[in-house]
Amino acid sequence: MQSSNGRARGAGDGSGDPAQSQEDPGAVSRDARYEDPWYDALATGWGELDGAGVPARAVPSARGEQDASDLRARNVYVEVQRSEAFQEVRSRYRRFVVPGVAAFLAWYVGYVVAATTAPGLMARPVMGAVNVAMLAGLGQFLTTFLFTWAYARHARLRRDRAALELRWDTQELTRGVQGGAS
16 A cells, blocks of 8 residues: 555565664664654645646635635625624524533532532442442533533524524525626
């Protein structure tokens, strides 16, 4: 199997006869094998070839020159962001997430503070070897799953449909501004 840099995998892994190698042991040979698993994965646009054997198109600069259709498309997104429908979706999101995060963090900090300041309370047995600290720790897991379920339910019932409509409208407006199918 060939790696993306043209060398066979395993080349230079030191499996050859040491008597045949006359190189300096401290010098890096050009067949050195890198142990980094990301070594062969090139960043997009960094010398890769597309399917036709031509170097991939360079990624445009974030501050580069833009044509008028790109600017109009950007204005569509700004317009949608300022729309009442978008603000309502964001408001619904914040009304659920801010209190949920505050309640969860208060519960977590309360557990940690109780564990450090009231070890007698936390060590109090509830049933057999199960004590208050174990129940509170398991309660942390339970509330994590409950908040996850509540968030998914809230998103499905109160935000997903409106967000999908906004996305559809934005796509249609952008397609109209750019003058064709995308």
